[in-house]
Amino acid sequence: MKVPMLDLEAQYEPIKDDILTAMKEVFESKRFINGPQISELEKSVAEYCHCKHAIGVSSGTDALIISLMALNLQEGDEVITTPFTFFATAGSIFRVGAKPVFVDINPKTYNINPDLIEEKVTKKTKAIIPVHLFGQCAEMDAINEIAQKYGIAVIEDAAQAIGAEYKGKRAGSLGDMGCFSFFPSKNLGCCGDGGIVTTNNEELAERLRVLRQHGSKPKYYHKIIGGNFRLDTIQAAVLLVKFPLLDNWHEERQKNAEYYNERLKDSVITPYVESYNRMIYNQYTLRTPHRDELQEYLNESQIGNAIYYPVPLHLQDCFSYLGYQKGDLPESEKAAMEVLSIPIYSELIDEQQDYIIEKIKKVTD
Numbered sequence: 001m002k003v004p005m006l007d008l009e010a011q012y013e014p015i016k017d018d019i020l021t022a023m024k025e026v027f028e029s030k031r032f033i034n035g036p037q038i039s040e041l042e043k044s045v046a047e048y049c050h051c052k053h054a055i056g057v058s059s060g061t062d063a064l065i066i067s068l069m070a071l072n073l074q075e076g077d078e079v080i081t082t083p084f085t086f087f088a089t090a091g092s093i094f095r096v097g098a099k100p101v102f103v104d105i106n107p108k109t110y111n112i113n114p115d116l117i118e119e120k121v122t123k124k125t126k127a128i129i130p131v132h133l134f135g136q137c138a139e140m141d142a143i144n145e146i147a148q149k150y151g152i153a154v155i156e157d158a159a160q161a162i163g164a165e166y167k168g169k170r171a172g173s174l175g176d177m178g179c180f181s182f183f184p185s186k187n188l189g190c191c192g193d194g195g196i197v198t199t200n201n202e203e204l205a206e207r208l209r210v211l212r213q214h215g216s217k218p219k220y221y222h223k224i225i226g227g228n229f230r231l232d233t234i235q236a237a238v239l240l241v242k243f244p245l246l247d248n249w250h251e252e253r254q255k256n257a258e259y260y261n262e263r264l265k266d267s268v269i270t271p272y273v274e275s276y277n278r279m280i281y282n283q284y285t286l287r288t289p290h291r292d293e294l295q296e297y298l299n300e301s302q303i304g305n306a307i308y309y310p311v312p313l314h315l316q317d318c319f320s321y322l323g324y325q326k327g328d329l330p331e332s333e334k335a336a337m338e339v340l341s342i343p344i345y346s347e348l349i350d351e352q353q354d355y356i357i358e359k360i361k362k363v364t365d
Ligand SMILES: *Cc1c(COP(=O)(O)O)cnc(C)c1O
Pocket: 059, 060, 061, 062, 085, 086, 088, 089, 131, 157, 159, 160, 180, 181, 182, 183, 193, 194, 195
């Protein structure tokens, strides 16, 4: 049996006609830029994320960049984040001229450890970017408490967490701004690149909208410098077709996770979810000291898998100028050696899961 890491064909098949109709409408309207589907999507996402505003942008990475731009950072300002995340989280901090400051993770949830944040706050700290990794929210109460104490902004990197909840509140509504990605492998993916920023702050929303179009308001008049950060109409049209199915997809992922949990709990460390979190399982990430052996065997058995993430960001070559050494953030470094993500997509069937479980147990039991 062959099981892919993600089966976009299985997702596409039942909604093909609706997707093609929606795309055709865009072509026939010729409103490729700023078509009415954009604000329709923004309204739906804002509501879904319990936020007043949502601003469609060109990718999850650009959502992070434009959010940082909205804070008006100066050269040398510092932004605290986790090293155990996708590159874009820290890459965008560098790209707005600021300095990433890394804080180690909680080894159970893989999210930033709030107990280690305060000692890293300086006069230059302007923002904290917690990442809701794999679809589980970070410890937002503790993070917001520190942010409020020092007057620091909080930008949620919710790229993997649309619909995730923390104590009944939705990802994207837990900080000053929430950044989402519609990259095809996220729970809600478009047919290319896309993203969105959520906020409950009127002023920030207005700033984000202006920054998205070169800082222009009215057209051809620029008080601030922005960029081209627009979401394409065609992406919004595709997302509007998929959006009503999202909660169902989340539920299927949660069922698949439970199926794995029950059968793998004595063989590997299964994902730990805080009781007050709604985890949407963008990834199902297990942990074992036999990771490399397991990965090799899964590859041989044609089972899709991935290491998110093999090198924590503080040890990436491009960040060597920051001066971190091996051993500085031990939990992130250890996790990078032991984690493995396996297929969790909604369309996965029991026989596929049984096959994956059987192969995993061959290595670990
Ligand atoms: C996917 C992802 C991003 C970037 O999103 P893109 O749409 O690919 O630019 C940022 N942060 C995290 C945690 C991600 O998983």
